[in-house]
Amino acid sequence: MDAILFLLFAAIAVVCGLNLVLQSHPISSALSLVGVMGSLAVLYLLLGGEFIAAAQLIVYAGAIMVLFIFVIMLLNAGTERKLPRRLWVKYAGLPLLAVFIGIASFVIQRMLPVTEGVKFGAMTHGNPREIGRALFQIYLLPFEVTSVLILIAILGAVVLARKEID
């Protein structure tokens, strides 16, 4: 059951990811990204991280992507124009991509320590209580520093937007 669900949602995630790149209209691409986020949430759920799945749904699918779509709708962005590709890009692109992925996966395999395979429902630290404890006790400083960083980014965006209005 778990394996079937995993394969189904992994396939949906990959298809949505490809669709994201291939679609020419921004709204279609954004919605494909929502599809990727949703299927990732299901994959988290299969691994046993219920809280992370819900957070993924609320934060990414429910807030960030809604803002994306809001902006696309507000600017009324139309279909992208496809420029004709150069000849060498057309023929050498795919082989070069394959070579790059091969090198990257080889390096990652060599550098990272050998780990056990992932098991369905094996993650037992995924409940809200343990995540809260980790965030607010063990990793309190990095967590707060990150939030200050995000606050600075927001302030920067506000300042930049102000300048343009004046």
Next chain:
Amino acid sequence: MNFFVISLIKSGLVAFVLLTALAYIQWVERKVLAHIQLRIGPRRVGPHGLLQPLADVIKLLTKEDMIPSHVNKFFYLLAPFLAVMFALISIAVIPFGTEVKIGSFSTPMQLTDLNIGVLFILGLSGIGVYGVALAGWASNNKYSLIGGLRSSAQMISYELPMALAIAAPLLMLNSLSFRELVDGQAGFYFGFIPRWAIFQGPFPQIVSFLLFMVAAFAETNRVPFDLPEAENELVAGFHTEYGSMKFAAFFMAEYCNMVTVSCVGALLFLGGWQPLWPAEYGSKFVPTLIFAIAGLICLSHGLRPARPFDRFTLPVFAVIFLGIAAIFLVPILATILLPLFWFLAKVGIILFIYIWIRGTLPRFRYDQLMSFAWTFMFPIAIVNLFITALMVAVTTK
């Protein structure tokens, strides 16, 4: 296998009851609004217009299914589907009462008890906006687009105070599963004040309940926050270009969201199926009393009919109400039905407030709506959450 059969039966039952209830909430709304405005409302189809929802469903089903030529067809068709799907899924984690026990067999009155039920509802309400936003965009019509834009901006803004308002009782009750939350509100102070979250120490959650209700009105696009479909500015807002069942899908999604939000309010703040006062002071006779009084009123009006057909319809209603009153006196059934009665009564009262406010308040202006969310509700929600967290931290251990 047993699990699958039970789940299937429960899903079928819940889906049937929910869809019927959605149709009849609309009847109740029309009747209540009519009486607020000194009209009598629908009464042509069936006794007291009771078959009006059925007639509406037949009308919507048999209408011509038109697709305007200028729309983006894929997203135009996807939008009502998304809206109604996300609205209907959320009922799956709502518990309606305690357990049903028949002999050795027992099953909770709930489709599934997630241990992150509250977050599940929040997540679904977050992605529920895609239906409305896409409908507005795909219709390729400026009124629809403005409706969709307003809706997405409004829902993002009001989600923050709503989440903060929900977080406060969660802090006190220390759980994310609806069943545990309701169990945490059981019992009474001094033997008669219920330990519902709005009364419970260390910090009664009245402020967060009010914040939650206001944000819920905005999340469900209801008056006074129904700007996405403000009919005097935007024709019909995001669903201008929709007809027949596609329009009905948006309509159903709106009412279903109302029901879900009322259920969440009743579960988180009003103690779910916990009675208002203890059983030893006679709270178990409340449903019997209410239904008996309703039956007697129907009977007395039936004997002195104001309209000719009242002589037949009102006695029938009287018999039905008195029958329900008698059912609540049967001890075996009462243990199942009493929690259900208290839960549905609270949900019903919240739904009635929805309709009442629709009949009372005018619509906000758009800038008022936004500044209300960000400059009034948001700071209050944060202060409320802070005080709650402080009180919980001081009183535990």
